[in-house]
Amino acid sequence: MATAQLRNPEPAIVAVQLNKVLKRFGDAIALHEVSLKIHQGEFITLLGPSGCGKTTLLKLMAGVVEADTGEVFIDGQRLGELAPHEREIGLVLQNNTLLPHMNVAQNIGYDLHRRGVAQAEIAERVEQALTIVKLPGFGQRNPQELSGGQQQRVALARALVIRPKVLLLDEPFSTLDKGLRLSMHNELKDIQRRLGVTTVFVTHEQSEALSMSDRVVVMCAGHVLQIGTPDTLYRRPRDPFVASFVGDVNILAGRYLSRDDRVVLAMADITLRLPAEQVHAEVGARVNIYVRPESIRLAPLGPDTLLSATVVSHVFQGDHVDIHLDVPALGQNRLFVRQSGPDALTRWPVGCAAGLSFASEGICAFAAAVLPIP
Numbered sequence: 528m529a530t531a532q533l534r535n536p537e538p539a540i541v542a543v544q545l546n547k548v549l550k551r552f553g554d555a556i557a558l559h560e561v562s563l564k565i566h567q568g569e570f571i572t573l574l575g576p577s578g579c580g581k582t583t584l585l586k587l588m589a590g591v592v593e594a595d596t597g598e599v600f601i602d603g604q605r606l607g608e609l610a611p612h613e614r615e616i617g618l619v620l621q622n623n624t625l626l627p628h629m630n631v632a633q634n635i636g637y638d639l640h641r642r643g644v645a646q647a648e649i650a651e652r653v654e655q656a657l658t659i660v661k662l663p664g665f666g667q668r669n670p671q672e673l674s675g676g677q678q679q680r681v682a683l684a685r686a687l688v689i690r691p692k693v694l695l696l697d698e699p700f701s702t703l704d705k706g707l708r709l710s711m712h713n714e715l716k717d718i719q720r721r722l723g724v725t726t727v728f729v730t731h732e733q734s735e736a737l738s739m740s741d742r743v744v745v746m747c748a749g750h751v752l753q754i755g756t757p758d759t760l761y762r763r764p765r766d767p768f769v770a771s772f773v774g775d776v777n778i779l780a781g782r783y784l785s786r787d788d789r790v791v792l793a794m795a796d797i798t799l800r801l802p803a804e805q806v807h808a809e810v811g812a813r814v815n816i817y818v819r820p821e822s823i824r825l826a827p828l829g830p831d832t833l834l835s836a837t838v839v840s841h842v843f844q845g846d847h848v849d850i851h852l853d854v855p856a857l858g859q860n861r862l863f864v865r866q867s868g869p870d871a872l873t874r875w876p877v878g879c880a881a882g883l884s885f886a887s888e889g890i891c892a893f894a895a896a897v898l899p900i901p
């Protein structure tokens with residue numbers, strides 16, 4: 528019987544490549560030999576705490592900052608060999624960078640003008656860009672006559688009008704209030720999908736990174752700790768910093784007891800059996816066990832209860848409730864458990880006793896001696 532021929536998917540085209548890029552400011556190293564490949568059409572987010580090197584990495588890709596060692600390639604060409612106008616990179620920064628003495632259309636068309644594009648074509652492309660960012664007809668306004676959100680849309684239009692190979696966005700909506708920020712994110716994602724433009728987005732908000740990105744680059748102190756899809760980073764963190772920075776987590780002390788088909792960990796009075804790929808330690812090691820709040824189940828106390836707890840408080844979050852618990856067997860540690868559904872508050876009132884059990888999914892462990900990079 529003839530078997531169907533399985534074709535390999537087309538190999539992804541690399542749009543941006545960084546090879547061991549190192550950047551110093553004086554004696555301090557802002558980026559430690561960072562290597563990264565970004566595929567054409569991808570939406571990549573650089574995620575990490577303040578000062579970890581996100582803006583520096585973005586500026587290196589834009590060619591605004593030069594690496595001390597290592598190389599940056601855009602579309603296979605070494606960045607340093609391209610003149611600034613040949614780089615075709617759209618850059619949007621955090622703060623409004625519109626030129627105040629030019630109107631919106633002049634701001635957006637400025638880079639085209641500098642490249643010698645004909646006036647009629649500039650006018651057409653500016654209007655197209657304004658339509659993309661949902662500001663048609665705003666060309667004659669002055670930047671001062673726009674709201675913060677509109678100004679950042681104009682900045683986005685200015686980056687898009689050059690038809691960039693790569694769009695680089697450094698916390699472009701961070702000054703906007705939460706509601707507007709969310710709607711701008713949806714619009715950005717929509718625009719990015721429609722145009723298929725390779726996009727690198729910077730944020731220190733894990734929820735933004737998880738909701739928008741094809742892949743996320745988690746950074747800490749100038750190092751890239753892990754690169755992966757939001758799902759992989761959340762479910763299979765390879766580093767304790769990633770486990771605690773991406774998503775909410777309880778961190779509990781335990782010990783690696785033994786290994787058969789699974790790894791057996793001791794935690795308080797109970798044992799957990801986890802798939803080996805979720806445990807990053809050796810037999811006998813003290814471990815920190817990272818438990819997602821939705822991986823803990825509550826049940827009424829009964830003869831099967833292995834670990835008992837008392838409800839201390841609730842944090843109502845609209846679509847879910849975080850229930851904080853005292854667990855005497857865990858000493859000072861308090862646990863929080865995430866429950867969806869409107870009845871969580873009444874099912875588990877403050878003062879109520881409950882038995883705890885743990886799903887193996889959503890739990891990982893790291894050797895306690897492995898400290899996150901400071």
Ligand SMILES: Nc1ncnc2c1ncn2[C@@H]1O[C@H](COP(=O)(O)OP(=O)(O)OP(=O)(O)O)[C@@H](O)[C@H]1O
Binds near residue numbers: 552
């Ligand atoms: N021009 C500069 N001169 C000296 N040090 C700098 C310069 N630019 C950045 N740094 C330092 O490099 C490190 C990384 O800075 P960077 O701006 O890339 O961080 P970031 O991740 O973007 O932070 P934030 O989230 O606060 O914007 C920081 O320690 C910062 O103080």
Ligand SMILES: [Mg+2]
Binds near residue numbers: 581583697
């Ligand atoms: Mg920054």
